[in-house]
Amino acid sequence: MLDGMVGRIDVHSHLLPGIDDGCEDIDESITCARRMVEAGYTHSFCTPHIWSNLCNNSETIAPRVQNLQKALDDAGVPMIVMPGGEMTINRAFPGQQACDFVTYNNAGKYAIFDFWTHEMPPFFAASVRHIQSAGIQPILAHPERIYAIQTEPRVVDEFPTLGLLIQCNLECLGDETRTPRLALAERWLLEDRYFLIGSDLHGADTLDKRLRGLQHAIDLVGEEQVWKLTHTNPLKLIEGRPPGAQAP
Template identity: 25%
Template sequence: MIDLHSHILPGIDDGSRSLAMSLDMARIAVADGIEVMACTPHIYPGLYMNATAGITAARDALQQSPEEAGIPLQLTIGADVHLVPGLLEGLRAGTVPCLHQTRYLLLEPSHHVAPPRFEESVFQLVAEGYVPVITHPERLTRVEDNYAVFGNPVRQGCWMQVTAGAVTGVFGTRAKYWAEKFLGDGMTHILATDAHSAGRRSPVMSKAREVAERLLGREEAELLVRGRPRMIPDNAVPSTVPRPPLRDAPRTGWLRGLFGSRR
């Protein structure tokens, strides 16, 4: 399996606190069947001032330790990016990393406050050739009132990433319900761990794959954890990637409904 969302780099954000914890996370991932993991720390100006050079250096340093410890986990880079002024310029300049230096980037929506002009900014990313992968929509506080509007971003070129732990109940019954609904309605492109530690939020995907297989069948379950995630490092053209079985949903106002009205 391939995990494209993790906070395994030690001491760089709110994820792993030490090299020892990162190695524990790597062992858990490999034991679970994960072969490739993206190191995707938060980028949030004023709080987590990460950039491509620092993330790459931290990944390179961490990669040596699993190899020395005999842990066969391949690490690549990315970031869990918030939409802030200058994001597009940072992507163009290469200071904000996409996943494995491709067109795909993890985009973390605010749980509570909508940034100004979110709709125009996201569509500009798509128009520029990027594929925003919206992270953990099942855990947003507004999902109950705005679920029906999620279909449109998928049709317009965005991807959705649901958290493996949400599928298995780690984040409670509410997140599990919405995670299963995102899966069942065909609005999930990939599963990822969003791992932050070796404890409750550890890098485990196999249990979520089993749930997905019960809901959607083996073929789609494999696409969620292996097929589509493998196509991202290959920088596949989105139109060539097998689509989730998206059901009909309202097509209007999706970003305004999900993230609030413009200010």
């Protein structure tokens, strides 16, 4: 049980340098990690995009996380980084081998994914079931950002029956104008629909907005609820406990 040693846990970040569209170099990664520590984060999962045009998989991500950890330690940044990956589902995904799934901490317990279509794809439910068939709990990243869900938000009503959890994006909560994604993020926070909140950090240039989103979440639903989404539930990803499990 790690609870006493852990602050906020970022469950979604593109903190690894030079691996996708996130931090460009190690200096930017260190800068971002230092800012997150100042905001109360002690741990961060590194979840680079798992795209066919990128050489990102469990075997290649793990040593990069180790290298980043050493750089953070050398720079005196007290953050623990852990491996993960943000999978993207497509028509071929239900036929993908389960050994290719990238999971949180490479533990085979939880996995996060997204999709980018203008309508709910016909392969969506099959993809969720495919992840579940490997004994993995699927989590949909930032549904408030996805156009297919923005235009059909009632689809999230079906997610509990499907056994699907969802993660809120801090960037969406940091919008300064009334955007569809901000409206949905606020609504689903107030309705206690989310299992997690993640920064989806991509670099130093948007970090202020994401941290503004964290404060907005606290203002909206209170520190206790935000703590559940940035600490209590994320801790289950580290410890491999089921979503409904209580702390031992």
